[in-house]
Every structure is written in structure tokens, then in C-alpha cells.
Amino acid sequence: MSSRAFSVIQPVPVPAGTAEYNALVDAILDEFAAKVPQDLYLSQSMFDNPPTDVTAVPRECGLLSAEEVDITEKYDAVGLAEAIACKKLTAVAVATAFGKRAIIAHQLTCCLTEWFMDEAIEQAKALDVHLEATGKTVGPLHGVPVSLKEHMPLAGHYTATGFMDTRHLDTNDCQMASILRKAGAVFYVKTAQPQGIMHLEGVTPRGRVLNPHNINLSSGGSTAGEAALIALHGSVLGVGTDIGGSIRGPSGFCGIYGFKPTSSSLPMKDFLKGGFGAELNIPVSTGPMCNSLRDMDLFVSVIMAAEPWKEDPRIIPIPWTGLNGPAPKAPLKIGFLMNDGAIQPQPPATRALEWARAKLEKSPDLFTVKSFEPYGAATAIQNIRKAYWPDGGQAVRDHLAATGEPMFSLTEWVLADAPKGGELPASGVLAQRVARDEFRYAFADHWNAQDVDFVVCPVFVGPACEHDTAFYWNYTAFWNYVDYPGVVVPTPIKALKKGAEDYPEQNREVLGEEDRHVREMWAKGDFEGAPITLQIVGRRYHDNQLFAALGALKDVLELR
Template identity: 70%
Template sequence: MSQTTTRSATAPITVSPSGFHVLQTVPLPKGTPEYEAAIASILAEFAAKVPKELYIPEAIAENPPKNVTGVPRESGILTEQELDITEKYDAVSLAEAIANRKFTAVAVATAFAKRAIIAHQVTCCLTEWFMDEAIERAKALDDHLERTGKTVGPLHGVPISVKEHMPLAGHYTAAGYLDTRVKSEKDCQMMAILRAAGAVFYCKTAQPQGIMHLESVSQYGRVLNPYNINLSAGGSTGGEAALLAMRGSVLGVGTDIGGSVRGPAGFCGIYGYKATSYMLPQKDFLPNGFAAELNVLCSTGPMCLTMRDMDLFTKVLLDAKPHLSDPRLIPLPWTGLSGPKPASPLKIGFYMNDGSIVPQPPVMRALEWARSQLEKSSNFKVTTFAPYQAARAIQNIRKAYWPDGQQAVESHLKKTGEPMFPLTKWIIRDAQYDELPASGVLAQRVERDRFRCEFAEHWTGQDVDVVIGPVYVGPATEHDTAFHWNYTAFWNYVDYPGVVFPTPVKAGKKGEESYADDTPLSKEDEHVRELWQKGDFEGAPINLQIVARKYYDNELFSALAAVKDVLQLA
């Protein structure tokens, strides 16, 4: 994965000696010579595994379009069947096609592995790629089906991409710093369940430094947004989001403690589900733990192309009864999309702004579109959901992320000479330098629980079943500007489940849209407006987020099923 020189979307490209290059648009900070040598070795090892016949044409590499979603088809690398497999199926239909022997698992694994490496060359979305291993696994699955006439499980032959930090046997995992990069000896609990259900693993995807940015930029490079490579693909599960948007994956896995599933899903126009914390298995995701979870529990969930794939993923995991091995998990029975219909009319509150930051114009356009669609039907009672002390919640959660202090981050960086990235500086700026004493962590817990109880009463007073609102303050951000997590991190603080879904709305050309009101609500709002004036977000997809109360994950999916046709959901 030898990188190209830094360049803009239209500047000439410098090809590495191996001939394999990965598109980058904004430079990365430099570390010590020892650090840079270590990274060069890792990237060279990646590049050595890629056959030259899978390199994208030099003409595309030297002059890529702003929107690179068409590159897999235009590259000429994929056969017509491989294009068909990767473009016309979701996980559910792929599983059916393999079970019915329309496609072999080998054909499917080959198609997605090839498309993934094409996607990587124009978005920098991968940290590992292991096509040979995937094909070997797929052959075993095909042999089993041929021999027994039965599939291994509901995911038989379905390719699944995995975020870098999740342990997968024989592959590297890292907690967002070079010094934490190690090879896993065994699968973590979730990967073991997915493997037993028939999944085929073929790549691991990029995350940011410390796994704590809303942009996936790390020592491997900067993940680019497929719809506009001058924009971010989001974070921390940005590699997954970019890969799915490029159709180099059909189903991926993310984690979310501040927006890390929902942010990138929104930036890249795909589906993402953040479950209530510890509903889905996370055992051994981070073997050494994460201090933030003393007061903000992490969540996990699928990132995919359809609602029914989110449903399938969740059902497979919960059918395995992971709570029997991990007593931290809440054993909620799963009904999902096929559960009882919600009471009619379904009461939907629209969260038009959080009282602190007004979303940028394309997001407001998407909210107004969705609201108008739902208001046309007697099946829904649509109201405006009043904001509740978002600034307080965001300040609290930013401090709660780092009870071990800024020195914990600095310690990781010093071990290898790794530089601190700009967004790392941003996210730790409210943290104390030294580790909090137990009394300080307790004070954060008391304030968190007080806020949660207050907000629960506020929700009850609003008389809604679900809330629909923004995913982020705007479309996908320009690089190194993913500053304001309000619309995702708030829901982590209160621990409510949420699903991000696409809308038909996309950001227009620079200068085409402006704010309806010129008066900012806060300094943060003023900053967001400045970013809007400076930026060019053309082509960025606009997603929205639907949220339900804590542990109301089934009701959330019932609501999704109810609004599916009206909001044109897949």
C-alpha cells in the first residue's frame, strides 16, 4: 500500500516503485524517522499482496474524478458477473443466491475482494486485504453445500468486512495507535458467531488515531469520501462506510461511542445501526478496555445497504445467545422488522435543531422533505421535538471520554514517535492532563445519570414514539474539520439506539444554498456556518437519523418498517 505523494483531486500523481498507489488529497502529519520507516514497511507489506492485474488503470489514477463510485465499473477489472454480484444484491439476497446455487461462495468472495481492492486505491479504506484466505474459506463452504445439500448457516458465503480494532484470527488489530498493533490469535466473540453462521472475511477497514475522530485518518492514510474525494468518509468506522458506498462490501461491522457508526454511514449514504449499549456482543473488541466506558458505554452494529441486512445481522448475533458467554449483555429477544406494528398513528418528533447548532442547509432540506412526506399520511402524527440542553450533554461527554487524561494518548504516541493528528488534539482538548481520581469519575457518573433521568422525563413530555433528526451538523465534512458531534454523541450520552438512513437529498454546488436565518445560536453554530461558507460539499449524500428510547431497539425497527415506503427506504 505504498502511498502516493500528497495531491489535490486534479494534481498529477506520483506512483510508488511497486506501481501500486492509493489516492490521497491532504497531507498527514509526519512522525519520527523510526515511525515513518515502520509505516512504510506496513504499507509495503500490504502492496506486495496485491496482484498487478488488480491495479486500477494509470489514466484513472492520474486523473481521478471527484466522484469515484463509478471507478470499479470503469476500471475494466471486474467481469460482468462480478459487477452483477457486487451491484445488484444485498446480504439477504446474496445468501439466498448462494443457497440456491445461483452463485458459488467462491464467485462471491472473489467479486467482493476484487472490488474492495479497487475501492481502496481511490479511497484508502482498508488496513488489510486477504483475498486468498477468503477464497479458501469460500471453497470449503461450497464443498459443504455440495456434500450435504445444506448451508452452514444464515450467512453462508456472505462476505463481511471488519473494522480494524475487532480481533479476527490471524490478522492485525489495533486500538488506533501504532504501538497497539498486534496479530490476533483468535476471533473475538462477534466474529466467531458470524464465522459460525457462514460469513466470509476478506478485509479489515480503516479507523482513525485513537478510534476517536469523526474522520478516519491514521498512519495508513486518510479515507476519502467516494462521492467527493475532497470530503471525509467519516469516523471512526470510515473505512467501512467508504467501502460499502463503493459496493466493495455488502455488510460491515462498526462501533459507536460518539457517532462512529452513524457519522460515517451518514457521510457515505448507507444504513447504520447503533444498538443500545451491550445489546450486541463486543467481548474482546478492545482486550485492554477503554477508559471512556467508565461512563459512556460503547455500542456496536451493522453498516450496510438495506434495512433488512441490519435486521439479519442483529438476528444472527442474538440467536447465538451471546449473553450466555458475556453476562454484561442484555438478553433482549429480537423481533426487528417483523415485530408487531406500532400503534397508529405512529408519533414522530422532528428534531430540527438541538438548540445549540442549526444544521447546514442541505440537512434542513432533507428534514423538511422527510417531514412533508410523513405529514401526508394519516398513519403518522408529526410534531416538533423540542431540544434539551445539548450543549451541557456535549460538554459532559467530551470530558467523560478521557478519565485517564491527555497523558494516556501522549503515552501511546511517544512509544513509536507517532505524531498527534489535528482531530486528536481537538477531541482531547477538554480533558484534564492527568488521570481523574475515583471521586472525579464518580462525579461524572452522577451528572450523567441525572441528565439521563431529566431527558427521559423530557421525552415523555414530548409524547413521541421515535425522533427523526440530523446525523451531523452538515453533509460530509472537508478533511480535518469534523469538529461538532452534537447530533450523534448526544444519543450516546443518554444511550438511546439509532438508525441512520439515506434520503434522496444531496448537497448542491457551492453557493447554491444558504441559511434561512442569519443569527447563530452559539459560538459553535457560528463556526459551523463559517465551515459551510468555506466548503464545497457538492455531491455529498444527506442521511437522517431515527432514534428510540433505551432498550426500545425492536420498537425502533418497527417504526422503520412503518415509514419504509413513505421515506423511500430500501
């Protein structure tokens, strides 16, 4: 193969900064490219004329053997752990297959910040030796490849908290990585996140993370790289974080499973050096992203079995029962939120809700299906956008100025409601807390009055959006404001070819300017092939009950 530069598909470039900043980005890209052997480069024709849907490329590009395709496509994490434990597969074969597929996925979507396949193979060799010598696995994730979001510290690898000036080499694992490593996980990549870790699109200094189903669409954010990588089967299990939809949004955009637990459920020690001011009133959650219900359940069970609250007393030690918990009392009362009172979902999202509702209504002995009336979405979203920036956004501007990093358009958008006049005094932060809690009390009363056990609603205002248009986080950020757990699950619904669907305007009241804008973006864009997922939400700290409900919903909603 002739020598050529390592390439990544980028239909929409990201902004350049100062000469200093651009040189720093170029050095990081060169460092990454130097580690990739040319025999794992995709054909130049892929970059000259890329397909809109790249999901079949890893399977068909010829860089993976038939066995490597099977390993990466036919197993979920539970299945891989079982196959390695019984010696049907070796950890080395699995690490090799996923390492190769991950770098293919990166060339298609720009989903990685680091790729260290050689290190992963050495980890896997040690695990194979241990199993051969003892006949026992080191833990329930023995040999399972796990991908981590960039800001999660991993010994010997780079971490950044959303800005170039924060990039540094870590010497120790964060608590989450340590637990996963002790359980047998093999680390091989870190994945891309956006500027400030506060966009619903993965637009990063290194490039823009693309949606594998339609590269002209966003992969979501902030856990953008995980979603694209998992959708391309370059990872079987990844870890995300969520303060406004950063697990659920990208999971929804890319058609995979994702779980945002109630806050203080899973460990986040050392995730963000120096902390994040938004957490004074809006707590972050961490959770799994993957391709099956049982993988989400496995992830949480592994983490909770390590008793992480002994190291981090912020964690509430609620025993995990998950999918194996007591079956919920039938019929389950399921509320369908068809719109939030502020923005009507775009047509494919509504079709998915109607599909799910019709499915459940066919089993009245198992489910009582109701409409769930919206409550205060506009107020909640306005309040949360203000609460994200108690410093008025000054830290963001300081980080950008440190290296000449440009402010991306979605960073400017998310800062638009930051308090003016600089940092809030303690009384201002307290006022936000009081308003938040009053809202939570009122919403709890509203939920009780609706008399439902769980709520099914959209993940976003529609399918994955076009690049640089992830403006409206209503359907995820609302649940962060009230701190309820939510799971994203795929449906068979996809956005159709442009022109195949239109708004029935005579039946839809325009709810306001944001609703009007969402309709304009739908009419203008082309979302063909974008998967549609649904969000299923439970009461605060009813995470176990939510998973028990998923067990009951599994067959009816055709979940894996």
C-alpha cells in the same frame, strides 16, 4: 502491464512522525502492497487526475467482469445468502467479486488495513463443498462476505486499537467474529479507523480515508473504512462500533445504513485489549453498516440467535423481533428535531428533514408529526467530551510517544476538554456518573413531555465535512450520552454545487460561536454530491420497537 508502485489516491497527506515511526508505516504499506497483484491495479491516470466522485469507477474501470459487477451491485446480504443457498451463485464467485472490488475501493479511498482475498476464496471453497455434499448451508450468512473494523480481533490477522504501538497479530477470533464465522460469513478485509479510534474522520497512519461521493470530503469516523468500502459496494455487510457517532457519522457521510444499538445489546468481548477508560461512563455499542434495512435486521438476528450473553454476561438477553416484530400502533408519533439548540444544521440537512416531514404529513392516519424541542445539547456535549478521558488523555500521549507517532489535529481537538491535571480520582469519575444520570432522568422527562414515540434528526451538522474539520459531533454524541438507539437511513437529498444554496441569514438566529463556525465552514467549503441521511432514534432498549417503526416508515421514506 509494466511494473509500478501500488498507489492510493491521497489529496490531503497525513502528518509524518519520527524516523522510527515513518519506517514502521512504510513497512506496513509495503507488506500490504506486496499482496496485491498488478492486474488489479487501477490505471495510473486515475492517480494523476482522479475524479471528485469515484463511485462509478469500480463499475467502469474494466477490472471487474459483468458478472462481478452484478454480484457486487445487485444484491444485498439477504439476497446474496439466498442466491448462494439456492446455488444461483457460488460462494467462490461472490468472494472473488467482493475481494476484487474491495481492493479497487481501497485504491480510491484508502479504506483497508488488510486485504486477504486468497484466504477468503479458500473459506468460500469449503462452504461450496459443504453445500454440495449436504444440500444445506452452514448458517444464515453462508458465503456472505463480511468486513471488520481494524480493532476487532480475527484469527491470523492484525489488530490495533488506534495507535501504531498496539498493532499485533491475533491468534483467535473475537466473540463477534466467531459468531459470524459459524453463521457462514467469509472474511476478506479489515477496514481503517483513525488514531485513537476517536475521530469523526478516518485519518490514519496509513493515509486518509476519502469519501467516495467527493474525495475532498471526510468519510466520517471512526468506522471510516467500512463506510467508504460499503458505499463503493466493496462490502455488503460490515461491523462498526460507536461511542460518539462512529457508526452513524460515517454511515451518514457516505450515504449508507447504520445501526447503533443501546449499549450491552450486542457482543464486544475482546474488542479493545485493556479496555477504554471512556466506558467507565460512556458505553460503546457495536452494530451493522450496510445498504438495506433488512441487512441490519439480519445481522442482529444472527448475532442474537447465537445467545451471546451465555459467553458474555454483560449482554442483556432481549429477544430480537426487529422488522418482524408486532406492527406499532398507528398513528406513530414522530418528533422532528430541526436543530439541537446549539448548532443549526447546514442547508442540505435541513432540506432532508423538511423532505421527510412533508412525506410523513401526507399520511396522517399512519403518523402524527410533531416538532421535538431541543434539550441541553451544549451541556451533554461538554459532559461527554470530559467523560471520554478520565485519565486526562495520558494514555493517548503514552501510545504516541512509544513509536514517535505524531498527534493528528483531530486527536488534539478531541482531547481539548480532557480533565487537566492528570487522572481523575474515583470521586471525579463518580461525579461524572452522577451528572450523566441526572441528565438522563431530566431528558427522559423531556421526551415524555414531548409525547413522541421516535425522533427524526440530523446525523451531523451538515453533509460530510472537509478534511480535518469534523469538530462537532452534537447530533450523534448526544444520543450516546443518554444511551438511546439510533438508525441512519439515506434520503434522495444531496448537497448541491457550491453557490446553489445559501443561508437565509435573516431567518436564522446565530446560536453561539460553534454555530457561527459551522456557518463559516459551509460558506467556505464545497460539498457537492455529498449524500444526506437522517437519524431515527428510539427510547433506551426500545431497539425492537425502533425497527418495527422502520418497517412502518420504509415505504413512505423510500427506504430499501
